[in-house]
Amino acid sequence: MSTTKIVYGLYADDDDLMNGVKAFNDKGIAINEVYTPFPVHGLDKALGLKKTRISDAAFIYALYGVSIGITVTWYIMNHDWAQNIGGKPSYSWVDNFPAFIDPMFELMVFCAAHMMSLTFFVRNKMYPGAPAQNPDPRTTDDKFLMEFVTQDVESVKQLLIETGVEEITVKDA
Structure with missing residues (x-):
């Protein structure tokens, strides 16, 4: 049985999301993916994404x-x-x-x-018949979601709570 879990943290505001990203970067916890309803200025640099080709x-x-x-x-x-x-x-x-x-x-x-x-x-694997990759449809409206693949669920949940998360969901990987 795998102990790896997927943790989703749902934020209501993009400022809270950016503070959360900075907090996780400071703690050295890797963020797997971030889903937003609109482009957030500075998020790509905060996540350490490379320049696109x-x-x-x-x-x-x-x-x-x-x-x-x-x-x-x-x-x-x-x-x-x-x-x-x-x-x-x-x-x-x-x-x-x-x-x-x-x-x-x-x-x-x-x-x-x-x-x-x-x-x-x-x-982006958006060809016809491809399964949806968005874990929460509210991120297409007004919510911001961070996704983590981790074995240390409790520390991720604690840091999410400290950064003002609205909702936490844990699923098996």
């Missing part, structure tokens, strides 16, 4: 969109159906580059936005 993914997706834009404009205007439009030469993509900036920009934004949305859903 999502901006790197956005840049790669934007480059993919630009490369599609370059390929499509070259193929349509120079290779497949070359036409003399406004006196522009149909034999050279480089000579007509300024006319192709708009479609390349549009495809860059389109690819970056749509692929970032897909990345967000996959990264």
